[in-house]
Structure formats: structure tokens, C-alpha cells
Amino acid sequence: QQPVQSPQAVILREGEDAVINCSSSKALYSVHWYRQKHGEAPVFLMILLKGGEQKGHEKISASFNEKKQQSSLYLTASQLSYSGTYFCGTEFYGGSQGNLIFGKGTKLSVKP
Amino acid sequence: GAVVSQHPSRVICKSGTSVKIECRSLDFQATTMFWYRQFPKQSLMLMATSNEGSKATYEQGVEKDKFLINHASLTLSTLTVTSAHPEDSSFYICSASERGNTDTQYFGPGTRLTVL
Numbered sequence: 001q002q003p004v005q006s007p008q009a010v011i012l013r014e015g016e017d018a019v020i021n022c023s024s025s026k027a028l029y030s031v032h033w034y035r036q037k038h039g040e041a042p043v044f045l046m047i048l049l050k051g052g053e054q055k056g057h058e059k060i061s062a063s064f065n066e067k068k069q070q071s072s073l074y075l076t077a078s079q080l081s082y083s084g085t086y087f088c089g090t091e092f093y094g095g096s097q098g099n100l101i102f103g104k105g106t107k108l109s110v111k112p
Numbered sequence: 113g114a115v116v117s118q119h120p121s122r123v124i125c126k127s128g129t130s131v132k133i134e135c136r137s138l139d140f141q142a143t144t145m146f147w148y149r150q151f152p153k154q155s156l157m158l159m160a161t162s163n164e165g166s167k168a169t170y171e172q173g174v175e176k177d178k179f180l181i182n183h184a185s186l187t188l189s190t191l192t193v194t195s196a197h198p199e200d201s202s203f204y205i206c207s208a209s210e211r212g213n214t215d216t217q218y219f220g221p222g223t224r225l226t227v228l
Contacts, residue, residue, distance in 0.1 A: 002155075032217070041205050041222040042156065087155060089217075100146075100217065102155045 001026060003090045005103035012078050012110045020106045022088030023070040031064055031071040032089040032100060035082075042087060045073075075108070083110045115139055116208050118220035125196055126228055133191045133223045135206030141186040142208035146217060147179075150203040162189050186211070196227045 003024045010018050022031060030049045034042035048054075051066025059076045075082055085107045089100035115138040125131050135145055144163050148156040160176075162168040162183035170176045180192040189208075193200055203224055207217040 034219075041219040044216060044218060047216055089156075099158060099161060101158070104155045 001092070001101055003088055003101065003103040005086075005088060005106050007106060008104070009107040010109070012108065014080060014110055014112055015077050016110075018075045018078060018108060020073040020075075020086050020088075020108070021070060022072070022090070022103055023068075024090055024092075026069070027093045028064075028066065028069055028071075029091040029093050029095070031062075032091075033062055033071075033073050034087045034089065035084045036087060036105075037084045045086075078108075078110045080110050080112065083108055114210060114216075114218045116142075116206065116218045116220040118204075118206055118223050120223060121221060122224045122226075124226045124228065127197050128195055130192055130194045131196055131225060133193075133204055133206075133225075135189045135191070135208070135220050137187045137208045137210075137218075140208075140210045142189075143186065143211045144209045145183055145189040146207045146209075147181060147189075147191050148205045148207065150205060150222075152203075156205065159191075193225065196225070198227045201225055201227045 003022050006021045032047045033045040036042040048064035054063045062073045064071045085105040087102045087105045089102045117136045119134045146161050147159045149159050150156045158171050159174045160168045160170045160181050162181045164183050164186050168181035183189040203222050205222040207219045
């Protein structure tokens with residue numbers, strides 16, 4: 001049931017773009033994206049509730065392809081502050097509301 | 113808005129003792145609070161879901177007698193690790209959903225538990 005995130009890790013130079021994918025083998029009700037810095041709790045980025053939905057948060061945006069049961073997080077013109085581990089948390093149809101199953105994370109390192 | 117606090121942020125205890133971790137929603141009422149555990153370099157694993165005024169729902173494999181959860185009010189949930197052992201050492205994180213906006217979870221800063 002755990003969603004699969006890819007890639008596991010990515011190294012970028014400042015200003016470069018990245019895409020992080022989150023795929024599920026079960027139908028998704030929602031996808032939540034979080035970023036976690038080392039030693040800190042995850043910070044909420046955005047939630048996608050509807051198939052086809054896209055959201056943006058400055059230079060970070062995400063899409064939700066309900067049919068493909070996947071979501072992608074887009075980071076454009078990356079900044080040093082984007083470094084961290086990105087997790088997608090998924091809710092499934094038929095599951096308990098709010099019970100998020102997290103992927104294993106994607107470690108993003110942005111270098112100067 | 114939507115701030116969640118946890119206390120303590122770090123705790124070191126001896127094997128066999130019990131440790132209580134508090135999770136508070138500071139500026140909103142949280143009908144539901146979630147407790148996660150995260151081992152080093154691993155993902156967050158949901159331990160249990162607690163709703164104010166009712167018994168917590170534990171995930172499979174989580175011992176409810178070992179991890180006691182109490183959600184006594186709309187702003188406070190506690191997790192007590194009873195008779196802690198070194199394998200319980202982990203990063204414990206709570207999250208809370210605001211009444212009327214249950215889609216978004218706000219995480220507390222986490223509690224680092226080390227059992228010697």
C-alpha cells in the first residue's frame with residue numbers, strides 16, 4: 001500500500017528544475033506533499049484532492065493524475081532552501097479519513 | 113495559524129521507564145490527532161489516530177498497551193510510551209487536523225526519544 005516515490009535522491013545546482021513522482025497501486029483519494037529538513041518535522045506543502053488538479057506554491061507545484069494513480073511535484077529554478085527530503089502522503093478510497101500512508105521519501109540536495 | 117507544539121522536544125530515559133509526550137494545537141481545535149514514528153532515514157509510519165473523547169485507533173502492529181494515547185481535549189493529545197526499551201528510540205511526531213478542515217494535517221516539531 002505504501003506509495004512509491006521516484007527518484008530516491010536527486011542532486012541539483014541552484015536554478016535547476018526537478019520532478020518527484022509518487023505512484024500508488026491503489027486508487028487515491030488525495031495526495032499530500034511535505035518537505036522535511038534533517039532533524040525537523042515535516043512541513044506541509046500542498047494537498048491535491050481532485051484528479052487533474054494542479055496547484056502551485058511559488059516555484060513549487062504539483063499535479064494529480066487520478067487515472068494513473070500518481071502525483072508529481074515540480075520544483076523549478078531550485079533554491080538552496082529547497083534541500084530536504086520530500087514525502088508524499090496518500091489517502092485511499094475506502095480508507096479512514098486522514099490516515100496518510102507516506103512514501104519512503106526523495107532526498108533533494110541543491111548545491112550552489 | 114495552525115501551529116502544533118510538542119513537548120518535550122528531546123528526552124533520554126532509562127530502559128523500563130515510561131515517557132509521556134504532549135501534542136498541542138495552539139490556535140485551533142483539533143478533532144483528530146495522529147501519531148507517527150520515524151526511524152532514522154526512514155519514512156513516517158502512522159502509529160495511531162486519536163479523536164477527541166474516544167479511544168484511539170491503532171495501526172496494525174502497534175501495541176496499544178505499550179503506546180497509550182489520550183485525547184482529552186480538542187487541543188491536547190498525549191502519547192505515553194510505557195516500559196520503554198532501546199528499540200523504542202525514535203522520532204515521534206504528532207499531527208493535527210483542524211475542525212472543519214480535516215484534509216490538511218499540521219505537524220508538530222517532533223520528539224526525539226532515546227532509551228538507554
